[in-house]
Amino acid sequence: MTIAYTRQDFQSDQEVRWCPGCGDYTILASVQLFMADAGIPKENVVFVSGIGCAARFPYYMETFGMHSVHGRAPAIATGIAAARPELSVWVVSGDGDALSIGGNHLIHALRRNVNIKILLFNNQIYGLTKGQYSPTSEAGKRTKSSPMGSLDHPFNPVSLALGAEATFVARTLDMDRTHTIEMLTAAHQHQGSAFIEIYQNCNVFNDKAFIELTAKESRDENQIRLVQGEKVLFDGGKKGVALEEGRAFIVDVEQYGEDVVHTHDATVDDPATAFALSRLAHGPHGPTPLGIFRNVERPAYDDDMERQIADATEAKGPGDLASVLRTNATWTVD
Amino acid sequence: MAITQDSAPPISDRERRQRVVIRFAGDSGDGMQLAGARFTDASAAFGNDLATLPNFPAEIRAPAGTLAGVSAFQIHIAGGDILTPGDAPDVLVAMNPAALKKNLDDVMPGGVIVINTDSFEERNLAKAGYETDPREDGTLDGYNVLAAPMDELTKEAVKDSGVQGREVLRSKNFFALGALAWMFDRPQETTLDWVAEKFAAKPEVLAANTAAFKAGYNYGITTEAFAHSTFEVPAADLPPGEYTNVVGNQTIAWGLIAGAQAAGIPLFYASYPITPASDVLHELARHKNFGIKTFQAEDEIAAVGLALGAAFVGHLGVTGTSGPGVALKSETISLALMAELPLIILNVQRGGPSTGLPTKTEQSDLMMSIHGRHGDAPLPVIAASSPGDAFDAAIEACRIAIKYMTPVILLSDGYIGTSSEPWLLPDSANLPSFPTSFATHIEGKEFMPYLRDPETLARPWAVPGTPGLEHRVGGLEKDQLTGDVSYDPINHEVMTLLREQKVAAVANDIPDIEVEDDADAELLVVGWGSTYSATRAGVNNTRLEGYKVAHIHLRHLHPFANNLGEVLARYPKVLVPELNRGQLSRLLRAEFLVPAISFSKVQGLPFKAAEIKDKIIETLEMP
Incomplete structure (x- = not known):
């Protein structure tokens, strides 16, 4: 059933309180526009978040929502989806929330393929606590907690999700509403866990982290759009991505021709190619792939759970407490 | 074999006991928990009242034959009024020297000790820390020792079953169980039916366990020492019903x-x-x-x-x-x-x-x-x-x-x-019924997720799938009505108090404490949780000696029943036995300003009834 909604139907009465200029505003608009368009009955939509700037998100959505515990949103959302598979369950998280304190829940939610959609707003910094380095900050980053430079080697969130064998993995940019909505739509249509990394600008603590991908003068040469069934070309077709011995690299199309350029297919079951593509950029520097890396079918955990209940009920009949209480031997005293 | 029938001798030959405590002890790999559980089921089927206590090592498999690897299962069977698994075993089954060494001190003087003699060889004795063989050095003087070469007898019994190699001796717990079944006149079919069902898919194991059990039972019948150590523990006089x-x-x-x-x-x-x-x-x-x-x-x-x-x-x-x-x-x-x-x-x-x-x-x-x-x-x-x-x-x-x-x-x-x-x-x-009532529609202009029920102070349970009730919850402090995030100082205080009052109000919804036994006693024993059985037995035994004791046992630890303070105030002495360092006693002292006396035990084991009794008497006799 599709319902005619507008963006306003998904706006709660709460004043949105991110810093002026924050990338979260654009993402919120994209999500609300997507929701209006998707037509899911809004009483069936649940947004769950952990802690951090992004975690305020559920308060601004006129749906059911829970602002929960730092890092634990994927676990809570898993409980929601497992209990009620008919609901549309969304997790909003940040790089600290999802990859640092909540890293364990993230990988397990992804491997289980439970029907939740995880949006990771990656701004490569801790914003709410005012500017410490995060698990996606570049090594050597100088912050209040790393005055001599961070010693941490950063995560590549797409590589991590693919390593956990997530069935749907995508990356997009906060500023690009059309592409964001396209990714949200594909995630919604996917049965099982979906993971979308959204590069999100924190204009207060880590401004212009993604400038190479967004600035007019550099974006063409740095945005590699992955499109299903199409050659991976960028920079106006001058450059392409080729694969050799399981490794992805950039080729000059004018020199080598289009034949060597890889044709993107996110539906291949083996995640190796998607992983190779994710290694083209470690952090948003230089040519960086955007789009759907992986989109494969695997039974969703919550559906399997329902199936086991149906199977057990068919085999044993509906539960009868009186007979369970007599599991062990019984005897009667007169 | 001289005697082949496997029925018990006439009851009159058996020593009648109102209650017996039996402990099965052996190496972790000896299957003592299983033996104990089977003996328990057979005793239940026989109609005894009973209580059990498994006691096994935390290690998945400590080295075989060592003290650390000893696993035990204690069962107390009686003709009625049983509360605890028993303080001291009347009968100890020791499958190896380590099991004997670790448990012997607990056995009642003159108790029965069933040992597997095949395990009492030099290496096992050394592992258990015995310098000399306890069977020969006087260690077991004063006990009624029933020795059986269980390894050899089990091997002989299972030789046609089809089990091979290490599997053969796995059945020796069933040999021991069979011998005990004879001694205590347990129904054989309870155990044999269980074996048949459990090992239906492994016919050779089924055959081996069945043969070992029967061999143990028959060994009891035919061996003089066992034949003279038989007991009758009468069926319990429990309230009628299905158990x-x-x-x-x-x-x-x-x-x-x-x-x-x-x-x-x-x-x-x-x-x-x-x-x-x-x-x-x-x-x-x-x-x-x-x-x-x-x-x-x-x-x-x-x-x-x-x-x-x-x-x-x-x-x-x-x-x-x-x-x-x-x-x-x-x-x-x-x-x-x-x-x-x-x-x-x-x-x-x-x-x-x-x-x-x-x-x-x-x-x-x-x-x-x-x-x-x-x-x-x-x-x-x-x-x-x-x-x-x-x-x-x-x-x-x-x-x-x-x-x-x-x-x-x-x-x-x-x-x-x-x-x-x-x-x-x-x-x-x-069984109780308390149907859940979810919020289904908006009352008034908009949904108020924190509008409380005036009696319980509970807020409505509004779940996804209910149109119009979309709302957000979370860890940030909430406005007392709308549930919106609120940093208002007064609202936080109101909400903190509301959460406290809501939980405190549960006290109005739970039964008052009723004092058991002597309401006019000097001393009140206050228990909670799993100490019930030992405290109950301890109080009973103290009263049998002519002392007056009052007893209460708490189910609700927070909030306490409304009348708890008043009950405590009635008694000059309040004794609180707990398997901790006095946590409830401190709560009672803080909440009700009573001089509660803590009786603490932290050995990883339950109280014994005798410990409670001794402490009650000591406390009563304190000036």
């Missing part, structure tokens, strides 16, 4: 099922494997045909998050664990408390702190249950007092969680969880 023998981890799982049925909502149980709580997960996982969802989560924190997520969408969310797991879950329990959602946290307590004594019992998480969260964060705490009572305690936890929209901590412990007792089956038709 079954239960362990607490089973009944608490069944109580959760009953609680969900009473509430008319699905049960969602999320857990991470942890000793001694894992069996609750195992039990519930078997009952998917009730629509129960069980979830083995990636960690303790995920498990409580899953249960809370399920609660948010209208299921009975329960997470089960032991102390270390509760520590990990505390942040999410606080969220449940702040979001005011029903949630049950089952803590099957074990010895602590840290990893502590995972397979041993303790009651040392009481303070953590009541106070172990950041902020002012009260929640109801309920404790089961025995394996049978765990069923009712679980239902009560469900009732309170849903009615008051609050997380509830349900306390059990390793002793309740793994020990067994006969349980009078409840009449399914008369």
Whole structure:
């Protein structure tokens, strides 16, 4: 059933309180526009978040929502989806929330393929606590907690999700509403866990982290759009991505021709190619792939759970407490 | 063989005893827990009243033959009025020297000791720390020793069964069990039927265990020493009804099922494997045909998050664990408390702190249950007092969680969880019913997620799928009506007090404390949780000696029953036995300003009735 909604139907009465200029505003608009368009009955939509700037998100959505515990949103959302598979369950998280304190829940939610959609707003910094380095900050980053430079080697969130064998993995940019909505739509249509990394600008603590991908003068040469069934070309077709011995690299199309350029297919079951593509950029520097890396079918955990209940009920009949209480031997005293 | 019939001799030849305590002890690999469990079932079928206590090492498999590897199972059988697994064994089955060494000191003077002589060779004696053979050096003087070469006899018995190599001696626990079945006139079919069902898929194991059991039984009949050590323990005079023998981890799982049925909502149980709580997960996982969802989560924190997520969408969310797991879950329990959602946290307590004594019992998480969260964060705490009572305690936890929209901590412990007792089956038709009423529509202009029921102070449970009730909950302080985030100072104080009053109001919904025994005594014994059986027996035994003693046992640890303070004030002396360092006694002193005396035991083992009795008398005789 599709319902005619507008963006306003998904706006709660709460004043949105991110810093002026924050990338979260654009993402919120994209999500609300997507929701209006998707037509899911809004009483069936649940947004769950952990802690951090992004975690305020559920308060601004006129749906059911829970602002929960730092890092634990994927676990809570898993409980929601497992209990009620008919609901549309969304997790909003940040790089600290999802990859640092909540890293364990993230990988397990992804491997289980439970029907939740995880949006990771990656701004490569801790914003709410005012500017410490995060698990996606570049090594050597100088912050209040790393005055001599961070010693941490950063995560590549797409590589991590693919390593956990997530069935749907995508990356997009906060500023690009059309592409964001396209990714949200594909995630919604996917049965099982979906993971979308959204590069999100924190204009207060880590401004212009993604400038190479967004600035007019550099974006063409740095945005590699992955499109299903199409050659991976960028920079106006001058450059392409080729694969050799399981490794992805950039080729000059004018020199080598289009034949060597890889044709993107996110539906291949083996995640190796998607992983190779994710290694083209470690952090948003230089040519960086955007789009759907992986989109494969695997039974969703919550559906399997329902199936086991149906199977057990068919085999044993509906539960009868009186007979369970007599599991062990019984005897009667007169 | 001279005698081939396997029926017991006439009852008149047997020594009649009102009660007997038997301990099966052997190496971890000797199958003593299984032998004990089978003997328990046979005793239940015979009609004895009984109580059991398994006692096994935490190591998965300590080196064979060592003291650390000794595993024991104690059972107390009696003609009635049984409360504890017994203080000291009348009969010890020792499958190897280590089992003898570790348990001999506990055996009653003149008690019976059944030993497997084949294991008493030099290497095993040395591993157990015996310099000389205890059978020959006087160690066993004064005991009635029944020696049998169990390895050899088992090998002979199973030679045609088809089991090979190491498998052969696996059946020796059934040999021992057979001998004990003869000694105590246990019905053989209870055990043999069980073997037939359990090993239906392994015909050679079935044949071997059956043969070993029968060989043990016949050895009893034909061997003079055994033949003269037979006992008759009469069937118990229990109230009429249908009985079954239960362990607490089973009944608490069944109580959760009953609680969900009473509430008319699905049960969602999320857990991470942890000793001694894992069996609750195992039990519930078997009952998917009730629509129960069980979830083995990636960690303790995920498990409580899953249960809370399920609660948010209208299921009975329960997470089960032991102390270390509760520590990990505390942040999410606080969220449940702040979001005011029903949630049950089952803590099957074990010895602590840290990893502590995972397979041993303790009651040392009481303070953590009541106070172990950041902020002012009260929640109801309920404790089961025995394996049978765990069923009712679980239902009560469900009732309170849903009615008051609050997380509830349900306390059990390793002793309740793994020990067994006969349980009078409840009449399914008369189980409690407390149907859940979800919010279905908006009252007034807009939905107020924190508009409270004036009586219970509970907020409405509005679940996804209900049009018009879309709302957000979370850990930030809420406006007292709209539920919107609020930093208003007065609102925070109002909300803190409301959360406190809501939990305090549960006291109006629980029964008053009733004093058992001598209301006019000088001394009141106050127990909680699994100490019930030992305190009850200790109080009984003290009264049999002519002393006056009053006794109460608390199920509700927070809030306390309304009349508790008044009851405590009636007695000049208040004695609080606990398997911790005096946690309840301190709560009582703080709350009611009574000079409660703590009687503490922290050995990973339950109280003995005699310890309670001695302490009661000592306290009564104090100036």
